[in-house]
Amino acid sequence: MSTFVTATTTQILTVPGASPLAPAAVVTLIVLLVLHELTDGLEGPHFRQLAWSIRAAIAPLLIILAANAAAKIVEALH
């Protein structure tokens, strides 16, 4: 029993290689990275707080991006 991969997600992800749903995650990552860069340089505890909150989403999305990039490279090599 797992929340990570349910019967539904197994049905969606049938094709080996990069996930067809990864682009949405990459777009979100870009938006959050831009917002992070805009707020991280600003002075004040509130901006620091906002930057740290955004990092909670950036870190896992970077892992997802790296995994999909690796899958694309493997695909291209084959």
Next chain:
Amino acid sequence: MWRRSIKRLHIPSPAPILALGCLAAITITEALTSFGNPRAGMALYCALLAALVIGAGFLRLAPARCLLLGVSLAPMVRISSLALPLGGVPPALAALAAGIPPLAAGAVVVYSAGLSRQQIGLQATRLHREGLLGSVGLLLGPLLYLAQRQPPAGAPSLSALWAPMLALAGVGVIEEVLFRGIMQATAVQALGRPGILLPAALYAVLMGSASLFVGGVALAIGLLFGWIVQRRSSIVGVALAHALLNAVFILSSAILR
């Protein structure tokens, strides 16, 4: 005088409304992903994740801010399982791999919300009691398999069982750290004792797309584990129970099919 009367004004916490709103939004998005359009569901999950972390950044009240950060782990779980390149990977290993990004998110949430190791239950004072509690999983695993009477997708044969058993045991531990550890700690901080309801409900929503029975069992287990964690201030026992439950469930599916 004005200041005194303003101080007496009771301003209700936004946390319960935020919690209910998040639960409703995640339920709708999960339903859309599972039964409607997965691409639209994924886009909505991404928007929800961004809204939660940005909203948390703007909130001044620390408990409400931590609540949103904790809840953001739920969309992260589904985004991870849909956006990672897991096609063709055996289901148990895919589940373990999909748990890594949410775990990274959890680590940042713990740091950002200033949660201590004790607050997320990463402590055990009486290990033998935690072990005894963990053994409940040995009983629950076969019971759930018999109740469901349906082998999980890609149930392995007996000879190739160790890797899936270990992977799913790891998945159980990661889920407990995320839901009963981090998410419950932030929810209880913001909502008090009723806070154990939120991670249990979110866990059931994410599990329940398979069937109502699975969702109901997940809700019952989530509430039981949440109550135990709240009483014992430790997730060690329930993490062990969940790990054993998953491992014995997959073992049962190989033996009893």
